[in-house]
Amino acid sequence: MANTIDLHTHSTASDGLYSPTELLQYAHEADLRILALTDHDSTNGLAEATEAAARLAIDLIPGIELNTDTDDGEMHVLGYFLEYERPAFQETLKVLRDARARRGERIVELLNEQGVDIKWEHVREIAQGAVGRPHIAQALIDAGYVQSVPEAFDKYLRSDGPVYVARRKLSPLDAIRLILSANGLPVIAHPLTVPGMQKLQAWLPELVEAGLVGLETYYGPYTEEQVQQLHDLADEYKLIPTGGSDFHGPGIHPTPLGGRFVPFEAVERLKSEASKRMGTNPPEFVLPPTDKE
Numbered sequence: 001m002a003n004t005i006d007l008h009t010h011s012t013a014s015d016g017l018y019s020p021t022e023l024l025q026y027a028h029e030a031d032l033r034i035l036a037l038t039d040h041d042s043t044n045g046l047a048e049a050t051e052a053a054a055r056l057a058i059d060l061i062p063g064i065e066l067n068t069d070t071d072d073g074e075m076h077v078l079g080y081f082l083e084y085e086r087p088a089f090q091e092t093l094k095v096l097r098d099a100r101a102r103r104g105e106r107i108v109e110l111l112n113e114q115g116v117d118i119k120w121e122h123v124r125e126i127a128q129g130a131v132g133r134p135h136i137a138q139a140l141i142d143a144g145y146v147q148s149v150p151e152a153f154d155k156y157l158r159s160d161g162p163v164y165v166a167r168r169k170l171s172p173l174d175a176i177r178l179i180l181s182a183n184g185l186p187v188i189a190h191p192l193t194v195p196g197m198q199k200l201q202a203w204l205p206e207l208v209e210a211g212l213v214g215l216e217t218y219y220g221p222y223t224e225e226q227v228q229q230l231h232d233l234a235d236e237y238k239l240i241p242t243g244g245s246d247f248h249g250p251g252i253h254p255t256p257l258g259g260r261f262v263p264f265e266a267v268e269r270l271k272s273e274a275s276k277r278m279g280t281n282p283p284e285f286v287l288p289p290t291d292k293e
């Protein structure tokens, strides 16, 4: 059976290669009927995506992917059916993005102080959206200081290195609460990639308690066995098994757009859950102050 659903994709609003319009056009060519755009820490592609989707008769689910950190590793949280125009939600996203951008700028300043001549403007050009250390690594390659990204990290950017700047951390629980504050549905992305099965199992009770709704089960490269494992875990916690390709552009991830079969039931269950919340007053979310930055 041909797949018509992809619930995990990125555009130029974060680190994807295609603009939202190009992504939707590409989805149309791949015969997809239902697409979620889930850019990192940003909903800035959603208005354009919604317009393009309407033209192409694709059902667009407004989404996001929030990167979170704990002392014990990362976790990515997807949010679906967001009422993303809520001002408080947008303000929080902006604070998170600005903190990340300022961190990049500070790292470049420190590099400059050490005599490394790369330009902040160039790093921003490379990044398009949120600036991360990989973009600074690329600028170091472009300026001829290193040959590769690993070398850039090893020589300059590693976390015990000379120019490390701690980043503003969003905890997994806060990511869930932030999504709930826009009446969205929080889902753990690629659970076996990060955080991994062990941590996932340890963290799940608390995450479910905080309002987690789903587990990304049908993820890009996961094997049948891994899918089954995640499906069982989702059932155990009454979570909705979702899925998608994590498409960033051709050739960036192993799975092509729409390349992972996602059962229609996943969308039905998300929709039914979303319809209960739509337009109701969501719980407020206040970003906790940064501790050690």
Ligand SMILES: [Zn+2]
Binding pocket: 065, 076, 189, 190
């Ligand atoms: Zn991710």
Ligand SMILES: [Zn+2]
Binding pocket: 008, 009, 010, 065, 246
């Ligand atoms: Zn992703």
